[in-house]
Amino acid sequence: xxxxxxxxxxxxxxxxxxxxxxxxxxxxxxxxxxxxxxxxxxxxxxxxxxxxxxxxxxxxxxxxxxxxxxxxxxxxxxxxxxxxxxxxxxxxxxxxxxxxxxxxxxxxxxxxxx
Amino acid sequence: xxxxxxxxxxxxxxxxxxxxxxxxxxxxxxxxxxxxxxxxxxxxxxxxxxxxxxxxxxxxxxxxxxxxxxxxxxxxxxxxxxxxxxxxxxxxxxxxxxxxxxxxxxxxxxxxx
Numbered sequence: 001x002x003x004x005x006x007x008x009x010x011x012x013x014x015x016x017x018x019x020x021x022x023x024x025x026x027x028x029x030x031x032x033x034x035x036x037x038x039x040x041x042x043x044x045x046x047x048x049x050x051x052x053x054x055x056x057x058x059x060x061x062x063x064x065x066x067x068x069x070x071x072x073x074x075x076x077x078x079x080x081x082x083x084x085x086x087x088x089x090x091x092x093x094x095x096x097x098x099x100x101x102x103x104x105x106x107x108x109x110x111x112x113x114x
Numbered sequence: 115x116x117x118x119x120x121x122x123x124x125x126x127x128x129x130x131x132x133x134x135x136x137x138x139x140x141x142x143x144x145x146x147x148x149x150x151x152x153x154x155x156x157x158x159x160x161x162x163x164x165x166x167x168x169x170x171x172x173x174x175x176x177x178x179x180x181x182x183x184x185x186x187x188x189x190x191x192x193x194x195x196x197x198x199x200x201x202x203x204x205x206x207x208x209x210x211x212x213x214x215x216x217x218x219x220x221x222x223x224x225x226x227x
Contacts, residue, residue, distance in 0.1 A: 004157075031213070040123070042204060043158070043217040050213070058214070090157055099146050099208030100165050103215065105157030 003027070004106035006091050012112045013081050021076040021109050023091030029104070031097040032074040033058075034066060036087040037108070043090065049074060050097035081113045116141045118207050118218035126224045129197055135190040135221045137205030147188040148206040148215070149179055158204060164188065175199075200225045 007022045025032065030051050035043040035058075045058030049068040063085060065077045074093075078085055089109045094101040121136040139145065146165050150158040162173040169181040179190045188205060205218040 035217075040219055042118075042120075042219040045214060048214075092157075097213040099210055099213050099215065100163075101213075102148075102160045102163065103158075105159065107155075107157050 004091055004093060004104060006089075006106040006109050008109060009107070010110040010112075012114065013078075015082055015113055016080050019078045019081055019111070021078075021089055021091075021111070023074045023076065023106060024072050025074075025091075025093045025104075026072065027093060027095075027104065028071060029093035029095050030071070031094045031101070032068065033092040033094075033103065034064070034074070034076045035090045035092065036060065036085075037090060038087050046076065046089075048097075081111075083113045085111065086113045087111060116145070116207055116209060116216045118205050118216050120203075120205050120218035120221050122221050123219065124222045124224065126226060127195055128226050130194045132193050133191065133195050133199075133223065135203050135205075135223065137188045137190065137218060139186050139188065139205070139207045141186075141207060141209060144210040145207050146210060147179075147181055148208075149173075149177070149188070149190050150204045150206060150217075152202045152204065152220075154201070161190075161203070195223070195225045197225050197227060199223060 004025045033048045034046040047066040049055045091106040092103040148163045149161040151161045164181045172178045202220045208215040
């Protein structure tokens, strides 16, 4: 079944540790996104990529980095995790980087930083 | 800057009753509007969207939303809800000249038997 996969499903991490959240899509979509979901705040955009080789900052990029070496993969890295990064992280993709395009979401990664 | 306000954080309703989930947005430019639904322990999925044309848009499972430009609203309605409609619903907006989608805080719909 085509779609987006994320790994791990959940993770408990000690503060200060490095962590990479993985995201892979098989729809050949050009655009990909990382969001964090926090209670009462909805989804906030962390980083995005409109095509392989390019990335951009979203609303809350501090403490996170991304790379887009190919069309399918879009990993999110926390270089040195802090408790405020405890959240549910969603990867998404869309055919293009246009406001009209539907975004397709992965199942999420629940991250707890202690 | 754009913003989205979902006026109710939680909406409890009995099965087969009507429901309205309210959404207001602010933007200085033309917009596209979306409703996404998130079932427990899943990612978001598109429920319906308004791009242009008829201001009333419908989903395949009986939801509808109406774009009201003068009131900057895009409320979601269903005349008769089912237990299976229990989920969190997110209103979202993006401007027609850009790509970033702004999501509301979400409304948790809880359908009771």
